Amino acid sequence: MSAETDLIKLYSGRILALAADMPxxxxxxxxxxxxxxxAPLCGSTVTVDVFVKDGVISDYGQDVKACALGQAAAAVVxxxxxxxxxxxVQEGRDALLAMLKSDGPVPPAPxxxxxxxQPAKDYKNRHASIMxxxxxxxDALQNQSATA
Structure with missing residues:
Protein backbone atom coordinates (compact mmCIF):
# COMPACT_ATOMS: atom_id res chain seq x y z
CA MET A 1 0.00 0.00 0.00
CA SER A 2 1.38 3.42 -0.88
CA ALA A 3 1.92 6.19 1.62
CA GLU A 4 -0.73 8.25 -0.19
CA THR A 5 -3.32 5.48 0.18
CA ASP A 6 -2.44 5.14 3.87
CA LEU A 7 -2.90 8.88 4.34
CA ILE A 8 -6.29 8.79 2.62
CA LYS A 9 -7.36 5.99 4.97
CA LEU A 10 -6.15 8.07 7.92
CA TYR A 11 -8.67 10.77 7.05
CA SER A 12 -11.64 8.49 7.63
CA GLY A 13 -15.25 9.53 7.37
CA ARG A 14 -15.52 9.59 11.17
CA ILE A 15 -12.60 12.01 11.47
CA LEU A 16 -14.00 14.25 8.76
CA ALA A 17 -17.45 14.19 10.41
CA LEU A 18 -15.99 15.26 13.75
CA ALA A 19 -13.99 18.02 12.08
CA ALA A 20 -17.08 19.28 10.22
CA ASP A 21 -19.25 19.39 13.34
CA MET A 22 -16.91 21.01 15.85
CA PRO A 23 -18.68 22.42 18.92
CA ALA A 39 2.26 23.24 15.94
CA PRO A 40 5.57 24.39 14.45
CA LEU A 41 5.82 21.66 11.81
CA CYS A 42 2.48 22.31 10.12
CA GLY A 43 1.49 25.75 11.40
CA SER A 44 -1.83 24.58 12.87
CA THR A 45 -3.10 26.79 15.69
CA VAL A 46 -5.72 26.50 18.39
CA THR A 47 -6.82 29.38 20.59
CA VAL A 48 -8.86 28.45 23.65
CA ASP A 49 -10.90 30.55 26.05
CA VAL A 50 -11.98 29.07 29.37
CA PHE A 51 -14.27 30.30 32.07
CA VAL A 52 -13.59 28.52 35.34
CA LYS A 53 -15.87 28.67 38.33
CA ASP A 54 -15.33 26.78 41.58
CA GLY A 55 -12.44 24.82 40.05
CA VAL A 56 -14.49 23.50 37.13
CA ILE A 57 -14.62 24.61 33.49
CA SER A 58 -18.05 26.21 33.17
CA ASP A 59 -17.65 27.61 29.65
CA TYR A 60 -15.28 27.03 26.76
CA GLY A 61 -14.64 28.51 23.35
CA GLN A 62 -12.11 27.66 20.67
CA ASP A 63 -10.77 28.96 17.39
CA VAL A 64 -9.20 26.06 15.50
CA LYS A 65 -7.05 26.45 12.40
CA ALA A 66 -5.77 22.92 11.91
CA CYS A 67 -5.88 19.88 9.69
CA ALA A 68 -8.81 17.50 9.97
CA LEU A 69 -6.97 15.46 12.60
CA GLY A 70 -6.42 18.51 14.80
CA GLN A 71 -10.00 19.59 14.19
CA ALA A 72 -11.33 16.16 15.15
CA ALA A 73 -9.36 16.19 18.41
CA ALA A 74 -10.56 19.74 19.13
CA ALA A 75 -14.14 18.65 18.44
CA VAL A 76 -13.90 15.87 21.04
CA VAL A 77 -12.25 18.17 23.58
CA VAL A 89 -8.32 17.58 31.35
CA GLN A 90 -4.69 16.69 32.16
CA GLU A 91 -5.63 13.01 32.44
CA GLY A 92 -7.34 13.15 29.03
CA ARG A 93 -4.32 14.83 27.49
CA ASP A 94 -1.93 12.29 29.00
CA ALA A 95 -4.08 9.38 27.79
CA LEU A 96 -4.21 10.75 24.23
CA LEU A 97 -0.45 11.29 24.20
CA ALA A 98 0.12 7.74 25.48
CA MET A 99 -2.22 6.35 22.81
CA LEU A 100 -0.31 8.19 20.07
CA LYS A 101 3.26 7.78 21.29
CA SER A 102 3.44 4.54 23.25
CA ASP A 103 0.58 2.40 21.95
CA GLY A 104 -1.47 3.13 25.06
CA PRO A 105 -5.17 2.39 25.35
CA VAL A 106 -7.91 4.64 24.07
CA PRO A 107 -8.50 7.54 26.46
CA PRO A 108 -11.31 6.82 28.93
CA ALA A 109 -14.63 8.68 28.94
CA PRO A 110 -15.38 11.46 28.39
CA GLN A 118 -5.64 5.70 16.72
CA PRO A 119 -4.49 5.32 13.08
CA ALA A 120 -2.60 8.62 13.45
CA LYS A 121 -0.10 7.07 15.85
CA ASP A 122 1.92 5.99 12.81
CA TYR A 123 2.08 9.61 11.57
CA LYS A 124 4.33 11.31 14.12
CA ASN A 125 4.34 14.53 12.09
CA ARG A 126 0.58 14.86 12.87
CA HIS A 127 0.82 14.38 16.64
CA ALA A 128 1.48 18.03 17.49
CA SER A 129 -1.64 19.16 15.63
CA ILE A 130 -3.73 16.47 17.33
CA MET A 131 -2.52 17.57 20.77
CA ASP A 139 -2.18 26.43 29.18
CA ALA A 140 -5.33 28.48 29.63
CA LEU A 141 -6.16 26.65 32.85
CA GLN A 142 -2.63 27.23 34.13
CA ASN A 143 -2.85 30.93 33.17
CA GLN A 144 -6.17 31.13 34.97
CA SER A 145 -4.65 29.60 38.09
CA ALA A 146 -1.69 32.00 37.95
CA THR A 147 -3.98 35.04 37.82
CA ALA A 148 -6.58 33.78 40.31
Missing amino acids: RTERLENPTATAKKR GANVVGLTPQQ FDALEVL LAFEATL
Missing part, protein backbone atom coordinates in the same frame (compact mmCIF):
# COMPACT_ATOMS: atom_id res chain seq x y z
CA ARG A 24 -17.92 25.60 20.84
CA THR A 25 -16.27 27.48 17.99
CA GLU A 26 -17.25 30.88 19.34
CA ARG A 27 -14.68 32.72 21.44
CA LEU A 28 -15.83 33.68 24.93
CA GLU A 29 -16.58 37.31 25.66
CA ASN A 30 -15.21 37.30 29.22
CA PRO A 31 -12.98 34.25 29.74
CA THR A 32 -11.05 33.77 32.94
CA ALA A 33 -8.09 32.81 30.73
CA THR A 34 -7.03 32.36 27.12
CA ALA A 35 -4.17 30.48 25.49
CA LYS A 36 -2.97 29.90 21.95
CA LYS A 37 -0.82 26.99 20.82
CA ARG A 38 0.83 26.40 17.46
CA GLY A 78 -14.78 20.94 22.97
CA ALA A 79 -17.71 18.56 23.27
CA ASN A 80 -16.57 17.17 26.62
CA VAL A 81 -14.47 19.69 28.52
CA VAL A 82 -17.24 21.73 30.20
CA GLY A 83 -17.84 20.41 33.69
CA LEU A 84 -14.33 19.01 34.07
CA THR A 85 -11.54 19.96 36.45
CA PRO A 86 -8.05 20.81 35.26
CA GLN A 87 -6.90 17.41 36.58
CA GLN A 88 -9.45 15.61 34.41
CA PHE A 111 -12.59 11.48 25.79
CA ASP A 112 -13.11 7.96 24.44
CA ALA A 113 -14.23 9.31 21.05
CA LEU A 114 -10.54 10.11 20.47
CA GLU A 115 -10.29 6.43 19.57
CA VAL A 116 -10.93 7.57 16.00
CA LEU A 117 -7.40 9.01 15.99
CA LEU A 132 -3.14 21.32 20.27
CA ALA A 133 -6.63 21.54 21.79
CA PHE A 134 -5.52 19.82 24.98
CA GLU A 135 -2.28 21.80 25.16
CA ALA A 136 -4.04 25.15 24.68
CA THR A 137 -6.73 24.21 27.21
CA LEU A 138 -4.17 23.24 29.82
